[in-house]
Every structure is written in C-alpha cells, then in structure tokens.
Amino acid sequence: MNHSNIYEPLKCIVDNVIEESPTIRTVVLIPEKNFVFRAGQFISVTVPGIGEAPFTPSSSPAVTDKLEVTVMKVGRVTNAIHNLKKGDIVGIRGPYGKPYPLEKFAGKEVLLVGGGVGLAPIRSLFYALIDTAEQYKKIVFCCGAKTPADYIYKNEVLGCWHDYCSKLPLSFRITVDKKDENWKFNEGLVTKTLENLDIDISNSVAVVCGPPVMMKFVTLKLLDIGYKDSDIYLSMERKMYCGVGHCRHCLIGPYFVCKDGPVFTYDLIKNEPGVWA
C-alpha cells in the first residue's frame, strides 16, 4: 500500500455481485490501482458511512486488477456489502497479516479442508497451489456445507475444478451435512471426509478454514489421525479494526490475528484461552 496514512482506504468500484447461496455473496471489486496480495492475507473493506470489516480475498492472488471477497450476511457491514450494486464505491486497506507459507508446503502432500464460507480463503489458496502445482506431491481437497444449496463456488468446487484432476495429483472429497435428491457427492460432516485419507500424513500439511465449531472438530480429527499440531494451518477469525497490531481487539493470548496471523499453526495457539470462540 502506497498511502502514508495507514487508515486511508484504496478506492474500489464494485464490478459485480454474485449470489453464491441464500446467505453468501461474492463481490467483485476493481481497485483504483493494482492490488497485490498473497493467499491467506486479509483486507479491511470499508462500506462508506456504514463501517469496516476484515475479509480474506477469495480470488486468485495472480490477478491484481480485480479482487473478489466472499461475504456471509451476519451483521451490519456484511448486510451492507450484500446490498452493493455494480458501480458502487467501497474502500480496501491491506493486505495485512501473514499468508499461507507456500514455500513450506513444497515437496509435501497438501490437505485442504474448507467448510461453508470458509472456502473463501481456501479458494484463493487453491488457485495459488494450482499455479505452482509441480511443487507439491499431492493435493487433497475436502469440503463441506450444510446442504447442496449452501455450497459456494458451485461451478468450480462441484464442476470445473475437477477437470484438473486428470492432469494433476489432485483429488476432491465433497460432502454435505444433509443431501437432497440431486446430490451426487457424499453425505455427512466434513470430518467424515478425513477418514481413510490416501495421504502420507508424516509428509503432509493440513489447511483448515471454516466456522469455529467446524475448525475445532476438524483439528481434533486431524490430530486423531496423526497430524502434528505444527502441520495444521488454521485461518483464525477475531473482531478487528486497525489491521496493523495497534488496536488490540484481535489478540488470541499474546498473538495478534492481524499481524501474527490470520494463518496460525495449531501448536502456537492451542493453549491460549478462547481459541475456538
């Protein structure tokens, strides 16, 4: 970011608003200047006059003239984001925080576990992994949602991404908590997809993002099947304002989610109070 004032947002024009599910929309933004970020880093989105909230971009980090954020409607700011129309102006600050350390994933088997709107940062990571696919031994993508209608990125996750499987060492394990008559994938909680994994766990890293309760049970399951806590990468969520380690709202114990995170390995935060809040 070139601004000298850390709080000054970069102006963006809303290019499109895509309805992903009844409660989730993806907003496509065109920033005034090219915007560079790495998968896992987050931005703070200002809806003028309403407020500001942190989101991890869900689009490919290789694209710098457009940016996508996928937002679930839960509060005042997210509600306003859902009501944005093409041509509206918003602001973004960032990118903030530490990205997924792709260099540490090299030579390993990468397990991605995403649930619900938690697929957003995983989507960005997935594009980054695909762009450098030759560096990883294997990619296994597990994802879940409540019902088929709750799946986001349906065309990709349930459709075109599967085309990569013939060319790359990539496989998908897709589930819903409760299926309908048209559902052709699995039924059951996302933790069920972690059973009988065809993965060399001793040479694997797991990346998890989803609602707190899902992250908790996926982490416990991963530990159970033999993952080391230092190989489990979690995208943590906290209330945030500044994004730069000043306002102290996002602390998990002594760690700033904005500065030391949002991606943490489980070993670092496992003993801190309120981790799964």
Add this chain to the structure above:
Amino acid sequence: MAIYFIEKNRFEELIISWVSDYDVFVPFERNQQLFYELLLPNNTENFSAGLVRPVQPLKFFFNPFQERVVPEIEVKEKRIIIGAANCDLKGLKILDRVFIEGDYKDPNYEKRRKNTFIVSIDCTQPLSVCFCKTLGINPYPDSGFDLNLTKLENGFLIETGSENGVKLIEKFALKPSSESLISEREKIRNQSSAVILKHNEQFHIPSNITEIFHKLFFHKNWEEVWKTCVQCGSCTNICPSCVCFFLEDISKKDGFMKSKIWDSCLLPGYARMASGVSPRPLLAERYRNRLACKYQYMVENFKMIGCTGCGRCIAGCPGKIDKRKVLSSIFEDKVMDVRYESLKYL
C-alpha cells in the same frame, strides 16, 4: 546528561518564558488531586509540580479519546508538559511501542510526539494507591524525558535528558548543581521509594509477576475477584498504557472519513464478532484478560510490563476494586474482599 539548580522564582520565570512559543501544561491542585491545566502567565500560584503524578496520564495529550484519522488532521500545536511522573513516562513508552515503533505508524500520534516536550518530576508525595516500586519501576525517571525536576526546599534540580531539553533551558545559563544537592536528591528519591514499599507491604506482588501470572491464569479465584466490577471502563480510560480503540466510519459521498475512538476490553461488545460469538463472553474472563494484557501479553509484545503501578485504575474504580488485592488473592491463593475502604490523596 547534566544536572542544574534553579531557585523557585527563577523556575517560574523559566516556565513562563516558554509560554510565548508553546502551550505549556502544568499540574494544579484541585480537591487534593493534581490536574494538568494550560499555564497562563498570570497564574502560577497553585502550580504544584514535584509532588506526584497528576490524575490525567500522558495518553490524554498524545492519543485523545476521539479524533479523526482519515483524512489526517493537522497537528500544529507545540507543547510542553510539566509534571509527568516516571510511571507516566513508562506508560508513554508503551504507547510509542504501539503507535510509532512498529512497522505501521499512527499519523497523528507521530506528529504530536515530535511537537511535544516532556518535563517530568520525581515523586515526593506518593499516593496510597501508588505501587510502581513493587513492579520494579522507580518513583523517579532515568530516561524518556527532555527535562526532569526534583523539588527541593528553595527550588528545583533540573536534569537534562535530550537535546531539546538542553535548548529549553539554555537562555537561562543555569548553574550546575552542587554535589550536596545531588545527594539531597538521592535522599528524596530513596524516601519516596521507601514510602511506596511501605504502602504496599500488605500486598503480594512478586518480582517475577509475568511468570507467576501465566502459571495462575486458570486459578479459581479469578471467579471471585471481579464481582464488584460494573464494566464502566474507567480503569482502561484512565490507564497510561491502555491503547485499545475502535474505528468508526463516517465517510460521505465525497470521500472516506474515519474516526479513532477509545475502546475498553471490559465491555461485552469489545471482542464480540458479527456472528454474536465472543472469545470472552463472561465478565470474569474479560476482567482477567485486562490484567493478562498488562502483566503477560504486553511483556511478550513489547518486552515491557504493561502496568506502571500508577494506581489510577484503583483510584478510579467505582466498584472499589484494589488491583493489588486482586493479585494478592490469586498469588496467595486466598479468597478475600478485594475492595478498598477509602483512599488518601495529597
């Protein structure tokens, strides 16, 4: 750097000479407490530097309760603040670590810090709530000031702590202090330290507080000690090192506009996310978190303990919670009434 002596009436001349170029703030006694007020040339009569820390921490001057951060405001005023104690210099150091010593600089804070000089004091009349000494902080400063004062019977010792401090007194051609006055200063300093230690004999605040705090984070007495807290936020507002704030967006059609406003970790909405989920839904957890921030997290973040022992959070608590009793209750494993009965001021 160097230590000078200045007689009482010349000292008044000195600070009045600053008024033409600076906004000069000095402590005045009001209801047996000290409050910073703007110095006017004809009003030095009740001026009381050299007793103890004023009610306001330095934070009030550098990080005001509410201010616009987008677009940036102009910070033009040049100020001299007289009468800050060492506890406040240490609190200001924490603010420096947060706002200007990291990768990201707070625009307004940085400008104010450059435009403001600090004339600190040695405490000569510590309050009953003061407990700096138990945290390894002296009631007199060793750094962080432009000038430091020690109040003597007929005047002040002035120690220079920076080039700016040297410039502030250079017109006055002060005489270097005699050795005997410097030993007098030692005596005053030792006396104040002894008084603070005496006030705090009954409390159990170990020198390795961070380590002990960490170990006793889940002590059962945390369930009891907060019970008269009314989550008003007084302690966080008046604390010299509490920095938490939130941003409010007040953007208009013609551009972005944001304000920065103090927040308090005691309030239920502080860490509550849009989903309604909070990592600390219980007041007991929020109360413990505030102390953990001071004694544990800030130590890890800034290599400095976040509490300076100024006692403001005790004096300002409508629930009459004496933090020293809270710590004693945890560290001594003793259930006790953590409230104080009355406070003695100046």
